[in-house]
Amino acid sequence: SQQGEEDPQALSIQEGENATMNCSYKTSINNLQWYRQNSGRGLVHLILIRSNEREKHSGRLRVTLDTSKKSSSLLITASRAADTASYFCAYFMDSNYQLIWGAGTKLIIKP
Amino acid sequence: EAQVTQNPRYLITVTGKKLTVTCSQNMNHEYMSWYRQDPGLGLRQIYYSMNVEVTDKGDVPEGYKVSRKEKRNFPLILESPSPNQTSLYFCASSLSPIFDEQYFGPGTRLTVT
Numbered sequence: 369s370q371q372g373e374e375d376p377q378a379l380s381i382q383e384g385e386n387a388t389m390n391c392s393y394k395t396s397i398n399n400l401q402w403y404r405q406n407s408g409r410g411l412v413h414l415i416l417i418r419s420n421e422r423e424k425h426s427g428r429l430r431v432t433l434d435t436s437k438k439s440s441s442l443l444i445t446a447s448r449a450a451d452t453a454s455y456f457c458a459y460f461m462d463s464n465y466q467l468i469w470g471a472g473t474k475l476i477i478k479p
Numbered sequence: 480e481a482q483v484t485q486n487p488r489y490l491i492t493v494t495g496k497k498l499t500v501t502c503s504q505n506m507n508h509e510y511m512s513w514y515r516q517d518p519g520l521g522l523r524q525i526y527y528s529m530n531v532e533v534t535d536k537g538d539v540p541e542g543y544k545v546s547r548k549e550k551r552n553f554p555l556i557l558e559s560p561s562p563n564q565t566s567l568y569f570c571a572s573s574l575s576p577i578f579d580e581q582y583f584g585p586g587t588r589l590t591v592t
Contacts, residue, residue: 371521371538398577408567411522413580456521458581465529465576466537467512471521 372457374470382478387444389473391457392437400433400440400459405472411456414442444475452477481506485570485584492560493592500555500587502570510576511553512537513545515566516586522569528553529576560591 373392381387391400399418403411417424417433417440424431430443444451457470483504492498504511512527514537524537528547542564544556553572557564567588571581 371523401580403581408586410569410583410585411571411581412583416578416580418578458522460577465510465527465535467524467527467576467581468538469514469522469524471519 372459372468372470374455374457374473376473377471378474378476380476380478381447383447383449385447387447387451387475387477389442389455389457389475391440391442391470393440393459393468394438395461395463397435397459397461400431400457402429402431402440402442403456403458405454405456407453414455447475447477449477449479451475481582483570483572483582483584485568485587487587488585489588491590491592494561495559498557498560498589500557500568500570500589502553502555502584503551504553504572504582505551506572506574506582507550508572508574508582509550510574511547511570511572512581513543513553513555514569514571515539515564516569517566525555525568527576560589562591565589565591 401416402414405411428445433440454472456472513525514522523539526545528534570584573579573581
């Protein structure tokens with residue numbers, strides 16, 4: 369079974385602190401995407417970074433992509449209680465249209 | 480409103496009783512896919528479809544069937560469900576798999592006893 373790797377599996381921080389999650393993959397990719405899921409609900413897209421991009425921002429989110437290391441990171445700055453959720457990375461291998469997912473990072477923001 | 484709908488949202492059934500979970504999108508998306516989510520395993524792709532009449536196996540296709548007769552619909556069929564197919568299932572769609580985000584349905588929680 370193919371799966372990307374994410375770390376940490378769980379992260380608990382104080383409100384206002386920054387949270388960083390990492391995703392690693394094994395193959396060449398077309399793009400890498402990050403999603404958020406609130407307790408068993410549907411996933412919500414956060415940001416997509418293409419293989420020729422190195423960094424992308426969206427509000428308090430910053431995503432980096434290092435294709436030489438086959439890794440990506442998601443940074444959430446100035447965290448809020450509403451950021452409590454699970455975060456997943458996903459990517460398309462450049463050989464087909466199968467979407468591979470990481471196992472996710474469970475983020476808890478303490479008030 | 481642009482959305483992906485799934486039905487039913489919850490289903491409890493018995494081993495061997497054929498069932499279908501429907502998925503429909505109103506965004507004229509080319510790409511549709513089905514995932515299952517199990518605790519600690521993240522999402523795993525079951526099947527995907529690039530367009531009408533074009534379907535391909537994902538990571539865990541065994542025990543499932545799909546069809547794409549119309550662009551908007553992508554039903555998931557379990558011909559003979561077994562307890563190991565108890566899971567949370569998501570349908571998703573996107574305009575282009577490579578360049579665009581996936582839009583997810585609300586999920587179907589299936590229990591097979």
